Structures are given as structure tokens and as C-alpha cells.
Amino acid sequence: MEYPSTPEQRKAGMAMVRARMLAAHERQIAKGTLTAGDLTLQHRMVEVIKTARIEKGEVLTFKIARHPAAIVESIADARAKWNEFVRRESEMGGGGCSEVGNGGIVRQGKRIVAKISYNGRVWDAKGNEMVVA
Numbered sequence: 001m002e003y004p005s006t007p008e009q010r011k012a013g014m015a016m017v018r019a020r021m022l023a024a025h026e027r028q029i030a031k032g033t034l035t036a037g038d039l040t041l042q043h044r045m046v047e048v049i050k051t052a053r054i055e056k057g058e059v060l061t062f063k064i065a066r067h068p069a070a071i072v073e074s075i076a077d078a079r080a081k082w083n084e085f086v087r088r089e090s091e092m093g094g095g096g097c098s099e100v101g102n103g104g105i106v107r108q109g110k111r112i113v114a115k116i117s118y119n120g121r122v123w124d125a126k127g128n129e130m131v132v133a
Contacts, residue, residue: 010067060108062116065101075114075122076132078106082116 061069062078064085072078082104106114112125122130 062106064104083120
């Protein structure tokens with residue numbers, strides 16, 4: 001998952017995703033394979049399942065300051081997402097700690113599993129550096 005760097009880019013990206021989803025659902029409604037009620041229920045169910053999986057600790061999530069949490073495969077995946085985020089910010093003229101923040105947090109459920117600092121180093125919940133491949 002890529003993190004848009006400005007509020008305008010985030011809004012534009014979400015608008016594009018909503019438009020694509022709406023178009024796909026409208027095609028399904030036109031074919032008679034999806035009703036308007038199913039559409040609302042489908043969106044609710046996706047959010048309920050995602051929230052339940054996160055709360056039960058079945059998945060790892062990675063959160064960067066102002067951005068929504070993303071589900072990640074591993075701590076290494078979270079670090080790769082952080083490094084990509086910093087690289088993109090840097091290419092756009094930002095990239096300093098004051099622009100991108102001081103890293104992110106990897107959680108399993110509500111428990112902090114690791115923290116990723118600005119420079120991409122990974123720390124466990126007690127503050128000990130972790131070696132991540």
C-alpha cells in the first residue's frame with residue numbers, strides 16, 4: 001500500500017477508489033447480480049471483518065502518524081512500507097522528520113510489536129533494536 005503524501009492526494013485517491021467501486025457495483029446492479037441493499041451490507045461486512053481481525057490480533061497493522069493503519073505481512077513488510085513512504089516524500093521535496101514524522105508503529109491487535117524509527121531501524125516494544133531481514 002502506498003501512502004499519499006498530501007491531504008489533496010489522499011482525497012483524490014479516495015475519490016478515485018470510490019468512483020471505481022461505484023462503477024463496478026452499478027454494473028453488478030444493472031446485471032441483477034447485486035442489489036443496492038447487498039451493496040450496503042457488503043461494505044459493512046468488509047469493515048466489520050477487518051476490524052474484528054485487527055482487534056483479535058490475527059493480523060499485523062502498521063500506522064504512520066496521520067495515515068490510516070495498513071495491514072502488513074510482517075515487520076519487514078512494515079519497514080519496507082516506511083522506507084517507500086520516506087523515499088516518496090523526499091522525491092516530492094519533503095522527507096525530513098518534520099514532514100514525515102518520526103516513524104511508525106507495528107501492532108498485533110492492541111499490543112505494540114515493534115516501532116520503526118525515522119531512519120528505518122526497528123525496535124521491539126521494550127526499546128531494544130531488532131534485526132529484520
